[in-house]
Amino acid sequence: xxxxxxxxxxxxxxxxxxxxxxxxxxxxxxxxxxxxxxxxxxxxxxxxxxxxxxxxxxxxxxxxxxxxxxxxxxxxxxxxxxxxxxxxxxxxxxxxxxxxxxxxxxxxxxxxxxxxxxxxxxxxxxxxxxxxxxxxxxxxxxxxxxxxx
Numbered sequence: 001x002x003x004x005x006x007x008x009x010x011x012x013x014x015x016x017x018x019x020x021x022x023x024x025x026x027x028x029x030x031x032x033x034x035x036x037x038x039x040x041x042x043x044x045x046x047x048x049x050x051x052x053x054x055x056x057x058x059x060x061x062x063x064x065x066x067x068x069x070x071x072x073x074x075x076x077x078x079x080x081x082x083x084x085x086x087x088x089x090x091x092x093x094x095x096x097x098x099x100x101x102x103x104x105x106x107x108x109x110x111x112x113x114x115x116x117x118x119x120x121x122x123x124x125x126x127x128x129x130x131x132x133x134x135x136x137x138x139x140x141x142x143x144x145x146x147x148x149x
Contacts, residue, residue: 067120068142069127072113073100079112082132086114089130094123115142 018024022032074082079097086095098113116139119127127139 067118067124069116069119069124069139070113070142071115071132071137071139073111074114074132074137076110076112079110082112082114085130085132090116090123094119114139 015024019028019030020032025031071082083097095114095116098115100111100113102109102111114132116123116127130138132138
């Protein structure tokens with residue numbers, strides 16, 4: 001009885017050793033190192049902007065999201081004028097253009113949502129006063145999180 005148990009344990013250890021070395025990957029259909037996706041790592045956009053926060057700083061992270069402002073959506077015809085206004089009124093690199101293309105019956109409709117992701121106090125006070133188009137549209141606090149890029 002004990003001899004059988006000992007042989008079963010040795011066989012299980014040998015099987016586990018072979019599995020962890022990757023010798024059984026093709027036979028079992030499972031990868032010993034797990035299913036890795038190096039393509040996702042290569043396709044990351046701006047991974048340096050990700051910040052890990054300690055668990056106790058959740059409240060301060062919420063106040064940071066209040067510094068996000070967005071304007072739009074603007075059609076393709078208005079977008080060039082809005083971009084020109086933003087280039088003259090805001091610091092370089094402080095705003096982004098979230099462009100969305102929607103396929104419809106009449107072709108592809110393009111809309112632009114301009115976003116300032118992190119505005120300091122001075123810029124946050126100035127953004128709502130900017131008039132970006134003839135209708136007088138301006139920046140408002142973000143209503144939704146940013147799309148992944």
